[in-house]
Amino acid sequence: DIVSNLQRVPPLLTDLYQFTMAYAYWRAGRHQEPAVFELFFRDNPFGGGFSIFAGLDDCLLFLQSFHFTDEDVDFLRSVLPPATDPAFFQFLRGLDCSGVTVRSVPEGTLVFARVPLMEVEGPLAVVQLLETSLLCLVNYASLVCSNAARFRLAAGPSRRLVEMGLRRAQGPDGGLTASRYTHVGGFDLTSNVQAGFLFGIPVAGTMAHSYVTSFTSLEEVYPRTLATVNGDPVDFISLTKVWLSHVSGLLEAEPGKIREDELAAFLSYAVSYPHNFLPVIDSYSVGCSGLLNFCAVALALCELGYQPVGVRLDSGDLCRQSVDVRRVFRLCRKHFSIPAFDSLIIMATNNISEQSMAELNKKNEIDVVGVGTHLVTCTKQPSLGCVYKLVEVRGRPRMKSSEDPEKSTVPGRKAVYRLVGADGHAFLDLVCLGAEASPQAGVPLSCFPLGCDGSVVTPAQVTCLFQEVFTKGQVRVVMTAPTFIY
């Protein structure tokens, strides 16, 4: 389950300075002072206009299980300065988040730069210690979720999208986090089995080139028969060879270029998984070999009553090839009167970026797109700069000025409202001080967008974006199925 997975985030996975600061607070007797930190980012990622907030579930599980073991404390004793009072380690040993309360926008919410996403309130030393871990859990989750949403927008609503970036992800957990939050951001499936296991995301996949190239001849195919859906075994190799000659004739192919080793691979897969036949057809040559071998095996499957699934293209001009492949499918369907060929899907993979995804909206016949590297590593901008800033201590607003004016912070606790117009569309996220009266539907309101003149707006509807999700150590809202709120 998710909890056992998330127990991997130990409280030592943080920066050393959190402990030296916690010590100085403790030494000064300030560790119990009520403090409030705010989590936000300064710029939308990928040069875009929005982000998706994600990682809240992970944060809540982290907070819930936050405590230091004897082993943790022993290690801290060895790395903190020798001047550290031994009683501080006793204090750490007894620490948990029972004094911490978190208000947050819901998992999967569309959010914007400079608007607070999460407010963490509790004893100064504790909420200080949480900083790095919370940022680590929110930053990448939100980044990769936002990236997935951009791929989804580029792909349009109907194309099916498969995340398959595990091998290029930034570490094993980078891959797991990617699979989880790209699903929240709009991907349908993942290749990552562990993500299916832990998070219930549908998994997909059939074969790689190595499978195809591992075969050398038809001698390797076993079993050599396949039962019809009604049960009678048929010599599947001979049947496929007959279909291959029909297809070769129809397409005027050069029989010498059709690779028997590839055919052996396809046959072996088909006899193993006759209901799930979707081979990769470009291990050698799509036009001269892979497509012909696919059609032959698929036609044989159809004859025995099975529905072949489709093909995967993994190199070259994917759009052009998909058009060629579809044309052949239609030709076979018509010539051999096989309606099952109308339902074949074409899957495309090969270093797809957000831009190349958008280009797939040109003429093509691709039904499913698999995306790896650019999706999971967020090539265009591989980090989201969420920060965690102190805004209040003992009821007093705090701020940071800076040599860089844009790194200054806005002091005080905030409330965030999403204002919706008469047309049902949100038009403004309003940040107020927590102490200010909340805006009211139908009541005109002055607001001051950053860098613009003030203006008066009248919301038809007002939603408070913050929810109290963690109250004095207890998870309040259990997010079951995170949804991307478009």
Place this chain on the structure above:
Amino acid sequence: DIVSNLQRVPPLLTDLYQFTMAYAYWRAGRHQEPAVFELFFRDNPFGGGFSIFAGLDDCLLFLQSFHFTDEDVDFLRSVLPPATDPAFFQFLRGLDCSGVTVRSVPEGTLVFARVPLMEVEGPLAVVQLLETSLLCLVNYASLVCSNAARFRLAAGPSRRLVEMGLRRAQGPDGGLTASRYTHVGGFDLTSNVQAGFLFGIPVAGTMAHSYVTSFTSLEEVYPRTLATVNGDPVDFISLTKVWLSHVSGLLEAEPGKIREDELAAFLSYAVSYPHNFLPVIDSYSVGCSGLLNFCAVALALCELGYQPVGVRLDSGDLCRQSVDVRRVFRLCRKHFSIPAFDSLIIMATNNISEQSMAELNKKNEIDVVGVGTHLVTCTKQPSLGCVYKLVEVRGRPRMKSSEDPEKSTVPGRKAVYRLVGADGHAFLDLVCLGAEASPQAGVPLSCFPLGCDGSVVTPAQVTCLFQEVFTKGQVRVVMTAPTFIY
């Protein structure tokens, strides 16, 4: 220990198609056929001329513990097609790497594109199942290690480098992997406590802006006395105030701009850790406040016999400020005759990239550089494209052609030799077929660099880069302290 950490890489952290392929091999009775895969990348990262191979330790621990639990197998039963023969799950349940042998270049080796880094030999179904996990463990480790090496080259050999990217890393483990392998690549320290705990990397850190901005007045400072190194307690606040007036006079500062809340933060830290005083001095203004407060506290510490450590700059023009800060340190040293001020270090942090690191070689006084986002996420190129390609089955060389010629593979098992010239410098990595005779020192040799004409070279020394590191399920070479072989 490392083993308990690495047990987090479960064998389900792989692509689904590895299982569908393994099933098809098993069904055809081919699962035990001896097969060889090769791991390599096609282009050096960051547009550079080299990479550092890393992640081998993780791979060996993964291979050593590779097996499926009942729970894993139950999950696979639920996601593989219903046609899957139940006996296959029994087969998976009994699987391990006892038939697998790995040859590899050593951890931390300088390596080049298209040269095999690792050769994995074993039963076809098993070595197929290992693909995604091994790639995931090598790709990011090698990428971030190479990135660290580039930062180290840009920084020069003497500047101390601190990795502090955890909060921006791609997931919790992305951060841990980054801390580990940037240390291999040439970083001295990390802020990541868990990385210190698991891998023994020295950890560093003192305070953040939130610590400074949490203070509002000198009333919050406690204890208000500090003992001299000989033991007598002194009113540390009064002492520092005297020094502050001296420093203000010397630097002709405007007393009204010196922030007492910042002074309170520095004092509180100094009384807690008098031997480890290194505050961040730009929470408000370096020149008008932070630097003066630092000097006052540091001079008071010196008077009591302590050595203050230095300052951290986290915004603005780091080079220019470091020069200003050093000038003030020298002025104080001279005017107050405090030799301890000669040893103060200046640490700089603030979104350092490889390029801005190189620019730090202009006039500046920075001793220590902390690097986060650009280091750990490898902004310039956030993924290394290592691939894992089948090169031999049952003694027969295998290759993949492709619609993209550069995605074709070189068939057959290889040997890799590093050729060293008479001057002691390596000049060529030679890839041969495994069956070919190895090159001999002093014997002229024809070689054919990719894309160039052949030429004849005479190595003074020949090193075989591959070592057998895993033999039939057993780790052969335990890599203790990985070193970056420049």
